[in-house]
Amino acid sequence: MVDTIKPSSIPISRRDSFNTRDTRTRDLKPFHSGDIKILLLENVSAMAVDILKKAGYQVEFHTKALDKDALIEKIKDVHAVGLRSKTKLTEEVLSHANKLLTIGCFCIGTNQVDLSYAASRGICVFNSPFSNSRSVAELIIAEVILLARQLGDRSREMHNGVWNKVSKSCYEIRGKTLGIIGYGHIGTQLGVLAESLGMHVIWYDILPVMPIGMSRAAASLEEVLTEADFVSCHVPETPETKNMIGKRELALMKSGSYLINASRGTVVDIDALAAALNSGHLAGAAVDVYPSEPLANGPGFESPLRNCPNTLLTPHIGGSTEEAQRMIGVEVATSIVKYINSGASVNAVNFAECDLRAIPSTDLTTVRIVNVHQNVPGVLRQINNILADYNVNKQISDSKGDVAYFMADVTVNDPKEINTIYEQVTAIQENIITRVLF
Numbered sequence: 001m002v003d004t005i006k007p008s009s010i011p012i013s014r015r016d017s018f019n020t021r022d023t024r025t026r027d028l029k030p031f032h033s034g035d036i037k038i039l040l041l042e043n044v045s046a047m048a049v050d051i052l053k054k055a056g057y058q059v060e061f062h063t064k065a066l067d068k069d070a071l072i073e074k075i076k077d078v079h080a081v082g083l084r085s086k087t088k089l090t091e092e093v094l095s096h097a098n099k100l101l102t103i104g105c106f107c108i109g110t111n112q113v114d115l116s117y118a119a120s121r122g123i124c125v126f127n128s129p130f131s132n133s134r135s136v137a138e139l140i141i142a143e144v145i146l147l148a149r150q151l152g153d154r155s156r157e158m159h160n161g162v163w164n165k166v167s168k169s170c171y172e173i174r175g176k177t178l179g180i181i182g183y184g185h186i187g188t189q190l191g192v193l194a195e196s197l198g199m200h201v202i203w204y205d206i207l208p209v210m211p212i213g214m215s216r217a218a219a220s221l222e223e224v225l226t227e228a229d230f231v232s233c234h235v236p237e238t239p240e241t242k243n244m245i246g247k248r249e250l251a252l253m254k255s256g257s258y259l260i261n262a263s264r265g266t267v268v269d270i271d272a273l274a275a276a277l278n279s280g281h282l283a284g285a286a287v288d289v290y291p292s293e294p295l296a297n298g299p300g301f302e303s304p305l306r307n308c309p310n311t312l313l314t315p316h317i318g319g320s321t322e323e324a325q326r327m328i329g330v331e332v333a334t335s336i337v338k339y340i341n342s343g344a345s346v347n348a349v350n351f352a353e354c355d356l357r358a359i360p361s362t363d364l365t366t367v368r369i370v371n372v373h374q375n376v377p378g379v380l381r382q383i384n385n386i387l388a389d390y391n392v393n394k395q396i397s398d399s400k401g402d403v404a405y406f407m408a409d410v411t412v413n414d415p416k417e418i419n420t421i422y423e424q425v426t427a428i429q430e431n432i433i434t435r436v437l438f
């Protein structure tokens with residue numbers, strides 16, 4: 001049995017005043033908001049900081065990612081962590097999280113977090129599934145044109161004082177074929193934008209997805225690679241996508257074609273790409289993500305791609321626009337507040353999604369039991385045996401993999417009963433985390 005939430009770590013202090021509380025100030029929390037500590041890393045939006053501070057929480061804000069040791073030290077004492085793509089929340093780091101309830105990935109990708117280990121510890125992870133999709137799609141369109149016109153090289157030459165007016169191997173993008181690998185939120189947006197500029201679009205995805213506009217699904221990755229003038233990768237980081245574009249795949253691409261990767265650095269074999277560029281087989285590439293990325297801004301970036309011909313290198317800025325960061329900040333911070341305050345796991349990536357209607361502020365006798373447990377037979381029977389003597393107004397339960405999530409609104413007659421319920425549910429062998437919210 002793992003129990004990371006003890007009454008001492010989240011004080012259930014309001015229970016003593018249960019009968020005397022003023023209905024106008026009723027709060028769905030068994031803790032003082034001011035006791036909740038949030039660690040925000042990687043310069044997440046000020047909108048997020050605002051929402052979390054307005055919720056009354058203590059917010060510690062950092063502009064950079066932390067290295068493993070610093071992270072281990074900080075994570076011991078916080079109830080929520082907010083991060084972007086660089087902070088690695090591995091099993092080792094998370095094993096030091098004594099109070100952690102939730103993790104907010106203020107981005108799309110969640111590969112930087114060990115999602116199943118987090119779930120096994122009762123830590124609910126949220127992300128923002130599409131708030132920066134448009135920003136990435138616009139960047140890719142810009143890169144398609146920049147590559148076709150060799151603008152990166154021309155600009156660099158001019159900055160170095162070299163006038164080099166050429167039209168050889170510079171093209172319009174109208175009528176060219178864009179091949180999209182991973183036709184999800186970003187891939188579909190990109191396809192629409194590319195067609196509006198007169199491109200043909202083909203794509204490959206492991207899921208059967210509806211083609212948008214005039215785009216066409218390819219039967220295989222190889223079909224995209226051999227037919228497209230521009231290939232752009234938009235898959236998540238998974239074991240299957242690791243090095244999915246390597247020496248063989250690059251050789252299959254048309255001579256004089258271009259590769260773009262703004263997905264994850266592990267998707268493309270960087271050495272093989274550098275070789276394809278330097279040999280002239282590829283006419284150019286744009287790369288936004290790398291197998292290893294610096295934790296903070298500054299000099300010292302190294303890559304085999306540096307100084308390859310017609311190669312645009314950007315520091316993982318696909319989703320870095322004011323619009324995207326604001327939307328992400330609001331979405332993820334709101335999910336964190338809802339989860340901490342009311343148990344709602346809607347939009348969670350590693351938990352079953354559950355919610356219950358709000359308890360009216362005039363209702364002083366209903367409390368909410370929120371429980372994460374191992375998904376094995378017999379646990380719901382044990383919980384409902386404990387609740388059998390109470391009026392259960394509403395309950396919901398769902399599971400994802402090895403972990404199940406349960407919420408119930410229960411009427412109690414005496415504040416002392418809250419403690420009894422908490423202790424009995426916590427004592428169930430398969431309990432991971434139990435909270436009583438009121």
Ligand SMILES: NC(=O)C1=CN([C@@H]2O[C@H](COP(=O)(O)OP(=O)(O)OC[C@H]3O[C@@H](n4cnc5c(N)ncnc54)[C@H](O)[C@@H]3O)[C@@H](O)[C@H]2O)C=CC1
Pocket residue numbers: 108109110129130132133136181182183184185186187204205206207209234235236237238240241262263264288289316317318319320
């Ligand atoms: N450079 C940047 O700043 C950003 C990078 N990203 C990256 O882009 C990725 C894609 O983002 P979205 O389009 O929002 O994700 P999404 O989940 O909407 O789409 C991904 C698509 O890839 C497909 N897919 C998965 N494995 C595949 C495989 N082996 N072969 C072919 N298709 C496969 C999925 O079925 C899905 O349709 C994210 O996972 C993230 O890593 C996302 C936002 C910003």
Ligand SMILES: O=C(O)C(=O)COP(=O)(O)O
Pocket residue numbers: 084085086106107108109110132316317318319320
């Ligand atoms: O949303 C994503 O997955 C991204 O890659 C963007 O990452 P970032 O928030 O810029 O670190």
